[in-house]
Amino acid sequence: NAGVTQTPKFQVLKTGQSMTLQCAQDMNHNSMYWYRQDPGMGLRLIYYSASEGTTDKGEVPNGYNVSRLNKREFSLRLESAAPSQTSVYFCASTPDRLAYEQYFGPGTRLTVT
Amino acid sequence: DAKTTQPNSMESNEEEPVHLPCNHSTISGTDYIHWYRQLPSQGPEYVIHGLTSNVNNRMASLAIAEDRKSSTLILHRATLRDAAVYYCNYFNNAGNMLTFGGGTRLMVKP
Numbered sequence: 001n002a003g004v005t006q007t008p009k010f011q012v013l014k015t016g017q018s019m020t021l022q023c024a025q026d027m028n029h030n031s032m033y034w035y036r037q038d039p040g041m042g043l044r045l046i047y048y049s050a051s052e053g054t055t056d057k058g059e060v061p062n063g064y065n066v067s068r069l070n071k072r073e074f075s076l077r078l079e080s081a082a083p084s085q086t087s088v089y090f091c092a093s094t095p096d097r098l099a100y101e102q103y104f105g106p107g108t109r110l111t112v113t
Numbered sequence: 114d115a116k117t118t119q120p121n122s123m124e125s126n127e128e129e130p131v132h133l134p135c136n137h138s139t140i141s142g143t144d145y146i147h148w149y150r151q152l153p154s155q156g157p158e159y160v161i162h163g164l165t166s167n168v169n170n171r172m173a174s175l176a177i178a179e180d181r182k183s184s185t186l187i188l189h190r191a192t193l194r195d196a197a198v199y200y201c202n203y204f205n206n207a208g209n210m211l212t213f214g215g216g217t218r219l220m221v222k223p
Contacts, residue, residue: 004156035213042200043157043213090156101147104156 002026004105006091012111013081021076021108023091031094032074033058033102034066036087043090049074081112117201117214124220125191133186133217135201140181145204148175148186149213150197157200157213160186196221 007022025032030051035043045058049068063085065077074093078085088109092102118136125131137146145164149157161168161175163184168175174187188195198216 042215092156101159101162102149102157104158107156 004091004093004103006089006105006108008108009106010109012113013078014113015082017081018077018079019081020078021089021091021110022073023075023105024073025091025093025103026072027093027095027103028071029093029103030071030096032068033092033094034064034074034076035090035092036060036085037090037107038087046076046089081110083112086110086112117203119199119201119214119217121215122218122220124222125188127193127221127223128190131188131191131195131219133188133199133201133219134183135185136183137201137203138182140203142181146175146177146181146184147202147204148173148184149200149202150195151200151216152197160199191219191221193221193223195219 004025011019013019033048034046036046037043044060046060046064047055047058047066049055052068052071055066055068067075088107090107091105094102116139145162147162148160150160151157161170161173163175163177165177167177176185176187186199196219198218200213200216202213
């Protein structure tokens, strides 16, 4: 039981390049989330998926798209990376309602030059 | 917007209790209060959550004020492994989102 896994662990992009961050969970959770954490800051919600087939914007969705590929996988895409998107990205999942604890992945450290 | 206020940092001696405060004056009656912590270079880790009553688990205790506008996370005996950033937040049921604030950096001295 791996919990929440994220790939890649590290990535360096040039401005304007695109990439997809992958997230998968093996806990049969319904809800999944993408957060970003800038240096010395708390986490900010980018997008979430309350259940398979649905996605909704969070606090900072501009410049990102998401896909809930199936119940296990939730990907985050940067179409045209900008230096302001340099951050650590965390994926999380939760069984159902947000009253339950969220399980976080180890994060992807992204640098955009 | 769901907002919480926490001190930027706190210090404790090892083996002593630690009380980490949080103000959440905009909380509504159906919002759950969550606490998470984040060790260096790791993802956040769930600590505890509650609605109205005080809660205990193997990691910590959560004391919730009667008006629910503040709460306190209690670590009964701090260890060096408890040094982390502790985040207080709540689930805004109307917006279906969870917002993490700046957190409190807890330093534990041997």
